[in-house]
Amino acid sequence: xxxMNEIQHLAQQFVAALWEAGASSLTDTPADQTALALEIAAExxxxxxxxxxxxxxxxxxxxxxxxxxQERHSLRTTTKQATATLKLAxxxxxxxxxxxxxxxxxxxxxxxxxxxxxxLRKLPSQLTRSELAQCQETILEHAHSFGPQDLRKxxxxxxxxxxxxxxxxEEAKRLAAQDRAAERNRSVRxxxxxxxxxxxxxxxxxxxMALLKAQIDALMPSISSYRxxxxxxxxxxxxxxxxxxxxxxxxxxxxxxxxxxxxPHVYVGINLDTLLTGLxxxxxxGIPEIDSISPGExxxxxxxxxIIPAVLGSHSEPLDVGREHRLFTPTIRAALTLRDQGCAFPxxxxxxxxxxxxxxxxxxxxxxxxxxxxxLLCPHHHRLLEPxxxxxxxxxxxxxxxxxxxxxxxxxxxxxxxxxxxxQHQRFLLRQLRHRPKAPPCxxxxxxxxxxxTQTGPKREVEMSPAWM
Numbered sequence: 001x002x003x004m005n006e007i008q009h010l011a012q013q014f015v016a017a018l019w020e021a022g023a024s025s026l027t028d029t030p031a032d033q034t035a036l037a038l039e040i041a042a043e044x045x046x047x048x049x050x051x052x053x054x055x056x057x058x059x060x061x062x063x064x065x066x067x068x069x070q071e072r073h074s075l076r077t078t079t080k081q082a083t084a085t086l087k088l089a090x091x092x093x094x095x096x097x098x099x100x101x102x103x104x105x106x107x108x109x110x111x112x113x114x115x116x117x118x119x120l121r122k123l124p125s126q127l128t129r130s131e132l133a134q135c136q137e138t139i140l141e142h143a144h145s146f147g148p149q150d151l152r153k154x155x156x157x158x159x160x161x162x163x164x165x166x167x168x169x170e171e172a173k174r175l176a177a178q179d180r181a182a183e184r185n186r187s188v189r190x191x192x193x194x195x196x197x198x199x200x201x202x203x204x205x206x207x208x209m210a211l212l213k214a215q216i217d218a219l220m221p222s223i224s225s226y227r228x229x230x231x232x233x234x235x236x237x238x239x240x241x242x243x244x245x246x247x248x249x250x251x252x253x254x255x256x257x258x259x260x261x262x263x264p265h266v267y268v269g270i271n272l273d274t275l276l277t278g279l280x281x282x283x284x285x286g287i288p289e290i291d292s293i294s295p296g297e298x299x300x301x302x303x304x305x306x307i308i309p310a311v312l313g314s315h316s317e318p319l320d321v322g323r324e325h326r327l328f329t330p331t332i333r334a335a336l337t338l339r340d341q342g343c344a345f346p347x348x349x350x351x352x353x354x355x356x357x358x359x360x361x362x363x364x365x366x367x368x369x370x371x372x373x374x375x376l377l378c379p380h381h382h383r384l385l386e387p388x389x390x391x392x393x394x395x396x397x398x399x400x401x402x403x404x405x406x407x408x409x410x411x412x413x414x415x416x417x418x419x420x421x422x423x424q425h426q427r428f429l430l431r432q433l434r435h436r437p438k439a440p441p442c443x444x445x446x447x448x449x450x451x452x453x454t455q456t457g458p459k460r461e462v463e464m465s466p467a468w469m
Contacts, residue, residue: 014044035418043106050104056086057093084114091117098136108143115148119155124170131162142429150347150426154433161433182206216242217353328357332371340376344399344408345385346423350378358382360399375399375408394420405432 018041059067072082092100092113099116102108108116116139123135135158143151160167182205189201204212219242226233233241328336336357343350355376361367377385385397398411407428411420 035415042109046103046106046109049110050100050106053085053089053092054100054104056089060086060090061093088114088117091121095132096120096136098133098140102140102143108140109148111148112143112151115152116143116155119152120158122156123159127159127162134162135159138433144421145346145423146426146429147347154426154430157430158433160430179205214353215246217351218242219246221245328369328374332369332374333357335371336374336376339371339406340408341427342376343378343381344375344410344425344428345377345381346410346425348378348381348425352376354378356382358385358399360401362387372401372406375401407432 018037056068056071068086071086072079074082077085092103096117099108099113099120103110103113120132120135120139123132127135135155138158138161139151139155142154146154159170185203186205186208187201187203191199191201193199202209202212216239220235220238221241223232223238226238333352337352340352340355342348342352343355355378358375358377359367359369360373360375363369367373375385385399387396387398395413395415397413399408400411401407402409405428407424409422409424411422414420
């Protein structure tokens with residue numbers, strides 16, 4: 001048996017070796033070797049955190065209150081953080097063994113672990129152990145592609161993958177109750193403060209508010225239009241100006257202005273099964289604040305010219321317009337809106353109205369103006385993705401459309417990820433997971449994996465270049 005003094009000595013030797021390697025890396029080794037050192041440090045950090053959490057869980061099972069009290073009152077952390085750590089240790093040990101194993105092996109970080117557990121907590125309580133294990137396996141398949149924020153969102157919605165029929169029924173009930181409450185609570189109020197200011201407060205069902213917002217955003221003046229007045233108003237002030245402008249246009253002509261070659265719309269994406277069965281939710285494309293609306297609400301809104309219903313998977317008109325067109329037509333922009341639902345760059349939530357159409361193969365390099373050569377990007381990420389012939393391809397972000405799903409996939413430059421692992425927006429991943437064939441039920445519960453420090457057999461070795469030795 002190894003004594004604690006020996007473990008401490010070995011740990012100090014390892015840390016000293018890392019410091020020595022790190023000190024020489026900035027001057028004597030390539031940047032990718034420095035990145036490798038940081039990857040190793042992050043992996044070891046996760047493994048040590050896994051060991052601490054596993055030990056705290058074992059102490060709780062053994063009734064070692066002294067150990068738990070020492071953690072609660074440690075001066076290295078706050079009481080709130082210590083309580084959260086003890087709760088995480090308990091949940092990893094009792095409910096989420098596969099997540100615990102991934103942390104113990106250094107495949108995910110502590111931050112990713114906390115985010116995944118936060119999301120999994122929101123799953124229905126009636127899930128079986130095998131269904132919960134399936135959720136853990138699914139989220140771990142994509143942990144290398146997403147950060148904590150996206151993993152939290154994905155984990156919370158994995159019930160749609162495990163039991164899509166049950167999820168649709170629950171979603172239909174929730175949305176029906178939500179529709180009734182929204183309809184009951186709708187209101188618009190005007191008041192005046194007596195000092196030259198009027199105040200308007202509106203409470204509307206989400207879909208109707210989305211339509212109103214789309215019209216106002218389409219009319220919102222650009223910041224450059226205020227330069228002659230020596231004003232730089234905030235977006236809220238510009239939106240107020242747009243509302244007044246819209247009211248004036250409606251009063252004078254009852255015609256709404258064009259925006260990007262088309263009237264401002266809210267796009268409603270309707271899955272064919274949802275349309276036929278009436279179960280499940282319907283997406284309002286490009287409005288991340290709203291998850292979905294009920295099919296009945298979508299049918300009511302489809303009577304309005306400002307709502308464009310699109311049955312996903314049905315045939316539509318030809319969208320390719322050829323080389324003679326450089327700018328994207330309204331038809332192509334509508335198709336991109338339905339497919340990308342906003343900026344396609346991973347982690348960005350910019351709505352379609354704030355996005356540009358980006359040629360994957362530049363128009364000046366012979367790329368066609370078509371949905372098969374386009375992606376929606378916000379101005380910031382559009383500049384980031386625009387290829388620079390003066391730079392190496394390995395030092396630039398790249399995007400392509402997946403040949404199977406047709407969805408955008410991004411490849412980071414080497415200085416961000418030396419492995420250049422592809423990334424996707426979490427909204428695309430969830431869409432693919434929902435349509436993945438459901439696995440048959442497994443009669444046997446999988447045994448929780450053992451932590452790596454309890455396993456026997458050959459040990460994993462990290463091969464390092466001579467520059468790191």
